[in-house]
Amino acid sequence: MIDLEEQLKNPVWYSLKETHKNFAVELNGVQFYNPDVCTFGSFFDESKTAKAADEYVKTSDHFFFVSADQTPVIDETKVIFEKKIDGCQMVLNTLPDVSITENIVLLDKSFMDEIYDLVWLVMPGYYKKRTFEMGKYFGIFKNGKLVSITGQRMQTNHLIEVSAVVTHPEYTRQGLAKQLIAHTTKEILRENKTPILHTNKGNPAIALYEKLGYELTRDMNWWLYRKK
Incomplete structure (x- = not known):
């Protein structure tokens, strides 16, 4: 079982793997919420986020990647970066x-x-x-x-x-x-x-x-x- 400290580093990912797994949409190794519930996505490997974002954006006109210290990669021909919200846990x-x-x-x-x-x-x-x-x-x-x-x-x-x-x-x-x-x-x-x-x-x-x-x-x- 993944311990608390590891889950705190990527809470969206582990929520979708555990309590909220019924809301999970997995695309190219990236985890998203069902867009009718929440528009958060999470990842470990940023090299996979561009392809995943291209697919997810077909179902939601906006979404967030949530990350403590990684920067997502996107396909700028299909997805527009709007802003980064500097948050804290x-x-x-x-x-x-x-x-x-x-x-x-x-x-x-x-x-x-x-x-x-x-x-x-x-x-x-x-x-x-x-x-x-x-x-x-x-x-x-x-x-x-x-x-x-x-x-x-x-x-x-x-x-x-x-x-x-x-x-x-x-x-x-x-x-x-x-x-x-x-x-x-x-x-x-x-x-x-x-x-x-x-x-x-x-x-x-x-x-x-x-x-x-x-x-x-x-x-x-x-x-x-x-x-x-």
């Missing part, structure tokens, strides 16, 4: 005591549309409705309206990623995200797995994640490509 050390005063609800499939709308309101671009299928989602409601969520995204036998940390602009600065992250982290620990998360470098939210016991561990970069 954070791994939980110790979760401090966090007072949970809000009613946090496990969200079922009936909330898929509301989750999608809230994510796109705050972070438009790449979230798919079926991203919901990657893990558990938790939410806080105010006056019958879903106003804050956290979710789970990449998963292996050793780790689960906290993701989709989103609060409606009218309800920020109320500690909702803090409570949701703490709750989701506890749920992951109950499964005897290691909580991790990813964000872009310089994100002000890093300070919150650090207060919740997460530590910066390595770069984890997102290379965004589009169909030509």
